[in-house]
């Protein structure tokens with residue numbers, strides 16, 4: 001099905017004004033990404049920023065259905081021209097950030113527009129979204145930030161409580177036309193079988209993460225002193241096997257899970273951090 005949005009541009013135009021249009025020209029890269037995704041024949045795959053279909057068509061050979069999302073009408077028409085009789089590709093012209101996602105489990109394989117990487121991840125990795133796995137090309141800097149040993153950003157921490165995110169390898173600009181100014185990297189993302197925090201506690205964990213990482217350099221005992229009593233802190237650092245001076249940004253996601261569950265078990269609600277009203281409405285809008 002081909003859905004146009006109200007802002008669709010002149011299909012006869014041959015050049016494009018949308019940013020981040022670095023198309024994959026390496027067959028090897030396409031092959032590696034699809035291989036990594038381990039797609040099963042019953043699965044639905046989303047290609048976000050499908051362009052002229054470099055990933056879309058090979059994906060359609062493996063998956064039950066490919067949903068190709070692209071904002072640019074010039075590229076949409078190229079995609080439709082190449083589509084022929086293929087019945088398992090749905091092309092949707094829209095802004096990915098404004099469109100609704102499938103309600104049934106899906107996989108993502110995509111070379112996304114780097115300029116909106118964080119909002120795309122925010123949308124895909126929300127606990128209510130049934131994304132199972134993803135293989136996504138992102139800017140190398142972003143890939144390092146999402147997978148770094150120290151977690152300083154509460155948003156990234158939230159994602160990592162639900163998903164394992166792994167930097168598979170870096171990709172040089174000569175794999176794309178035109179070549180981007182930055183190196184890229186393949187990220188492999190997998191929903192955890194056992195999330196480190198249950199999706200029902202997402203809001204409460206977000207509040208703890210935002211509060212606990214307000215200054216990632218703060219030592220643990222100081223950062224958490226308004227939540228836990230001194231004896232509780234003493235027990236917590238034993239449980240975590242860390243020094244009470246450890247900067248909060250050095251805790252890994254498993255340790256954050258322990259901090260959260262200790263809080264749930266031992267800290268009365270009035271001492272727990274609360275999400276500010278404005279940040280709660282922002283996160284609702286992102287959905």
Ligand SMILES: C[S@@+](CC[C@H](N)C(=O)[O-])C[C@H]1O[C@@H](n2cnc3c(N)ncnc32)[C@H](O)[C@@H]1O
Pocket residue numbers: 018019020021022023024048049050051052053054055069070071072075094095096097110111112113114116
């Ligand atoms: C890096 S290119 C990848 C194209 C193609 N998948 C490939 O690898 O050759 C990113 C694509 O995302 C599209 N795009 C940019 N912003 C978008 C948005 N908000 N929603 C959907 N597509 C978008 C661009 O037009 C572009 O085709």
